Amino acid sequence: MTTFPADREADDSSDDIIALVRELVLVETPSRDTVASARIADILSRRFAEVGGAVQRVDTAAGTDLVIDVPGSGDPILLIGHTDTVWPVGTLDGDVPWSTEGDVVRGPGAYDMKAGIVVMLEALRSLQPLPLPRRRAVRVILVSDEEVGSPVSGPLLAERAQGVAAAIGFESPHPDGALKVGRRGSARVRLGVTGRAAHAALDPERGVSAVDELVDQLVRVREIVSAPDLPGPVLCNVGIITGGARTNVVPAQAQAEIGLRFADPVTEETVLRALHALTPHRDGAVVSAEVLSARPAWQASAQDDALLEGIAAAGHPLGQSISGRPAAGAGDTNLLGALGVPTVDGFGPRGGGAHAVDEHFLRSSLRERVALLRAVLTIPAG
Template identity: 75%
Template sequence: MTTFPAAPGADHPSDDIIALVRELVTRESPTRDAVASRSIADLLTGWFEGVGGEVRQEPTAAGTDLVIDVAGAGDPYLLIGHTDTVWPEGTLDGALPWSQQGDVVRGPGAYDMKAGIVVMLEALRRLQPLPRERRRAVRIVLVADEEVGSPESGPLLAERARGAVAAIGFESPHPDGALKVGRRGSARVRIAVTGRAAHAALDPEHGISAVDELVDQLMRVREIVADPALPGPVLCNVGTISGGARANVIPARAEAEIGLRFTDPVTEERVMRALAALRPVRAGAEIVVETLSARPAWLASAQDAALVAAIERSAAGIGQRIEARPAAGAGDTNLLGALGLPTVDGFGPRGGGAHAEDEHFLRSSLGERIALLRAVLTLPAE
């Protein structure tokens, strides 16, 4: 179990706290690596038990999720994060080694979002000296598959959130540090086509090109997402395409994976329904449309605004100024916000380069976020 240092200044986290981030980052944890996920879950179990947490490890097909309850007064705030990263094992020894240069700290997953986990941990440690009636009860959920859309943990999130009065996500904030309230919905869809192989010159009439069929289906997808009758805009990215083997063989299989973003639930429902209704253009071809992951659009509500106002008051009490506005990216907070639970996201430190070789966070911002979370979770004396 880690021995935690004495609390440093709010804006200047000690080297010991940066060392906690480094220890998380150096335990590389790509999504769907069950061994790596269990390793980082074991480490965090000891850390959160050290700040009064009751920890449950909940294995899923993607890895090991953590559910952590910390006693306090009132119904709990739900703190949301993830332990997986987009980076393959070995990134630390190659494209993105750990480094510190002044205020800038780099490493795979440091910004997205292992520094955010340390914000939760250190804020809870600083709350421990307070009597229980001065500390708000907390539940933390750290999932293992967020970077692929939380297909395993997402359906469990509403159950894990039961009884919470509000949710705070620890993804990155806007570049200027503003929190995120409201997020686009997102979906990952695979279109798989089965045709029939044949020699492209000697027997072409007996073949059914899965690649040609897929191209036509992608043109139809373009029409669906660009329909001017949709209430809101749709971002559509064909992220991967595969199929065929040789130029002289009519391909029997092809598939594409598509990423979609929606500003509102009506547009989302119409587009997803239209994609599910895709039918083959060529006789004999077969199409399977599979939704790999989906997060509903989260439109900011009056309840979200009230939560932001409460956070702004806590921030003012420690000399910080906080703003909040909608974000284009999706995350696990989409589900909670869409369900009507008062929700904000972006409580991680400022930085940049998520999913890129310049991934980094600002050391000073880490201290600011720790201080802010402690203030939010501190209840006034009666």
């Protein structure tokens, strides 16, 4: 095995594709790090310009998004991805160094999803010798805040995707390589409680405990998400709880951040409406529910299935058997699929360990995905 910390050069010149992945991985890009986002946008702007792309940079409060148009025939096929990762700066020198061992390539954000961006680049590079009538027009959208729910880029996605014929997402596939057709909806909700501070021993009756109120509200949340009359199942995870400051002070503030996953839009609407309608158990307490980010449930349509069939047909001459099925996780393709744009996701290479210290992708799968995307974007002669 060969490993390299962030400040050391490695000779991957024998494999230009892996070298390109490494170039992107060595720019550590945690969400909301606008400086790092601009750095990787510089690299990708140059790389996509080399394959004929007209690059538009969009600087936002979350980072730098890229919208890239590559000429070809017909309405463009949208390729969508993200440049941010869940990893803090310094991960390369710590838990997840860059390494290659046989078919396995590791690094923070390599699997989710910088290798997927390289699939786009290398497929487009391979199409450059073809005349424009022989290749599809392409639009690439790379956002900088996907890992935190796309709170800034998400509302702009529908506008940026206007006029596209179909959308392909480059998140990781299912473990067996199957594409993702349909995804659960997701929402991040902050449940906040304001109480009233008081001395916990001398005059506790004057206080209203925000922490106690929050505990009772979370019990109510569990009842809402498990109600038997909901149309579909809900996944609920209380990920962050904060509140209070001292044990001798009745806490005046408390909050929880809750992650929710929905199989269908009716369930999503029902649950979010119930959360906004929560009322306090204690006189003097104030309860609020704020949606921090949300992606609608995407249920596979006949158009999505037809797109999957077309991709499978393109893969057949390559010896690739392509299938697809719904996925539990949400992503930017949720909005496109829910809007009725023919959509599939999971076009990144196979691997594993997304968001974990064993994050990796398979070199052989990367090459397979490049060949498959090239076939999808090639218009047969005659």
